[in-house]
Every structure is written in C-alpha cells, then in structure tokens.
Amino acid sequence: MKNFFKRLCIKTAFSATAVLLLGSHISGCSNSSSSPPAPDTGDDPISYEVSVINATNNQPISPVAVITHNAGYSLWSIGSAASTELEYIAEGGSNSQLMDSLDSEDATAVSGKGAIGPGGSETISITAGASEQTRITVLGMLVNTNDAFSGIRSVDVSALASGESISLNASVYDAGTEINSESSGTMPGPADGGEGFNAARSDTSNIVRYHGGVVSADDGLSASVLDQSHRFDNPALVITITRI
C-alpha cells in the first residue's frame, strides 16, 4: 500500500488528468508540490491481479500457481520433458515443490488459496519481486486426469499500463509423465481419489504436448473410472491479468 501511494504521488506530478481523478487522495503526499518529481526508475514493484475462471464441466483445478519471472525462465516447452516440479503439479496438483525451487531474483510465485471448482473462479494478487520479472506464468492441474494441466506460459506483460488487462484462453497440456490410463487409483481428483505424484515416467512419450482429452468409460475406455462429465475441450481456463 505504501508503494501504491508513492506511485500516485509521482504520477500526479506529471499528469493533469491524474490530478483531477485522484485529487482527493493526494493530500497525503507531503512533497508533491514543493519538490521536483523523482524520476521513475522503473524499479517500483509492479503488482497484478490474476483472475482464473474454471471453464470445464467437471474438472476441478488444483490450487493455481501464479509466477512473475524474467524472460529467461520457461516452465515448460512443447516437445521437452517436464521438470520434476511440473510433474508434481500435473500429476498431483501440488505446487509447493515448484515454489520452493524458484530463485527469488528470477521469479516470484503466489499460490491460489485452494482448488477452483468447475464454474468457479479466484483472483490472486502478486507483486513482481524485481523489475526484470516482466513475464507471467499461471497453471493448475485438471485433477480428474492422470497428468493434465492448463495454463499460460511466459506471457509478456511489460506493455501493460496501470489498470489495463489482458484476457487469455488456456489450453490443456499433457505433461507426458504418466500414462493416460484413467484407471482406478491413478488420479488424485474426486472422481478417483487415487495417487498423485509418482516419479516414474510412464507415458508413451516423455514430453510435454497438448492433451488429447480424456476418453472416459462412457466413450470407449473400459478401464476408465471417468465418465462423460469429465471430458473437456480447449480452453479449460480463462485467465485475466490486470496490472494494478
């Protein structure tokens, strides 16, 4: 909050419009009229609100991880093997391993408060830990799957002005770390209550790619404990990033 008011003070010195709009708030700025405005060095922490809507029919999303990071960081890449931290999210919905692995210089992470049910949403606030953290990654697991996750990766938010937002549709990815058997005991969500993370890499190919969708017993996979309600299409999440 302190930084927020500091920003207001700096901006009002430059902008007549801002003074008009914010005039009632600037009385607390002790030096706004008597000193030359401090140059905006770009080092002020920038905050975002990230809203995540679960657009699926019956796939709760595990607590969402929101990460601001520098341009050199990438959480996943099509055709490359998933990291163990990504595997924890995709198979078990656990993002703490990812959070713990991040270097604070490069990335700042915040977790959602809990799973987001179908039709539900959550808004998560995050403040970038460094001015170089101009990219945002957001993801969570579709918990009634073996290793599906949905999210957006390395979205460049450096051009967002204060108050501006962008809205993105998130597709569903297959982490490639677990075979999509849909069988009893293999999925952590309420449809199964089975296993989450397992270090074995058992998919047909150990690479991240787009998910082909769950099949379900209703649509021809006899060993599946999923039913038609668990099927999904792209997008699974609608994610809106607003710069504060």
Added chain:
Amino acid sequence: MKNSIIRKLLSAAVISSATVSTNISAQNLSVTITNLTHGLAFTPALVAAHDTSGNLFDTGSAASANLQAMAEGGALSGLQNDLDAITATHTSAGAPLMAGSSVTLTLNTDTAPANTKLSVVAMMLPTNDGFIGLDAADIPAAAGTYTFYLNAYDAGTEANDELITGGGAPGVAGIPGDPGAMAGSGATGGVAGTDSNNNVHVHRGAIGDDDLSGGNSDLDNTVHRWLNPVARVTLVVK
C-alpha cells in the same frame, strides 16, 4: 484448385486489398511447425508464400483432387504444381513430423514480392483424410515473430473408418499407416461411414478404441485423439 483459386480471389481480394497494397515487399521468412498432438504424426508439410490468386483449400468448399491426394496419402506433387502455376514460393519438409517435434523451413520472396500469404498443409497420421491447415494468412511486412495455431481439418473425401490398411491413394479406403507405431490392427467394421459433410470441414476428431487387436478402430483412444489446436506455426519475418 482452379475453382478454389477463383473463389479466393473474389472473396479475399476485396477485403484485404488495402493491406495487400501496403505489405508487398521482399522478405526472408522462417517458418517453424510444431506438432502439438499427443500421438499423431504429420506427413512432410508443404509451406507456401503465395499471392491472392490462389490458395490450397477453403473450409466449406469441396477439396480439390490435389488436396485430396495430400489429405489421404500425404502426396504433395499435385499441390506443388498448383503453387507453381501461381508463381508461389514454396518448400516442403523432408520427413514426417512426430508428436511434440518441430521443423523449421525457410522461404525467400525476394523475386516474388507479391507472395504475401502464408499457407501450410500436412496430412495427420493415422487418420483417413485429416490434415493440418493454415489458409492464406497475412504475412506481416514488419520484421518480427508471429504465431498461428492450426486446427485439424477433414478433407471430406474419405470415410473415417480408422482402419489401417495401407490405403493412401486418393479414393482408396483406409489409413496408410502410423509413423508413431502406436496403432493397433485387426479392427473390423470401421468406426464411421461416409462423411455427412463432403466439403472441407473442421475435423470431428478420432474415436479409436481400447482394443488394439480388434474392435471397431485400429486407433488407440488414449493416444490418437486430439483437441484443437494441433499445430503451431511460428513465422519469423526477418
């Protein structure tokens, strides 16, 4: 193809004439195709920069015989001849593109600055007549990196029986093969009959089954299904 060319000329030229006149310029282009699917392969892709006098396919219109040959068997020579006829700049990949893999091809339109539309097609295997398609996307004049996400299309020319018979010639039923070697065999009956929509349309997806030595389909329903998009095209204008 000829009808398709004329229709495209009429439909696209009116809308985009203003932009076409401004972005005619010689360009070095890099086109990277990424196979986003879980378990399908693409036959060697055809990548073309062309003008507005033609295109490779139109959603909602019947496939040309040359598009059919590409969609049912991966054959490119007919479409390449069509592209030559409109002095398009084109190239093709040298090998199938497996799931999760990428290939980068280059085009240079120095000698054909009017070729400002980008098209990409490749057959999806194992399918009967499914293909990835990018139809005459604008090539921006400004240097930069541009990303396109491609849908899977059904050429509308062959029943989706999902039987791997080796049949890849136009008009011959069946699927030529599965480069990913994940498909089954011995299915009987076939999943689907003749398409209801005989024009090029968005593919309704594969069905597959969980019986790799019989059943209705030779496709594996946990491997060979997909959701759109199925491919990413990253265009770098240099």
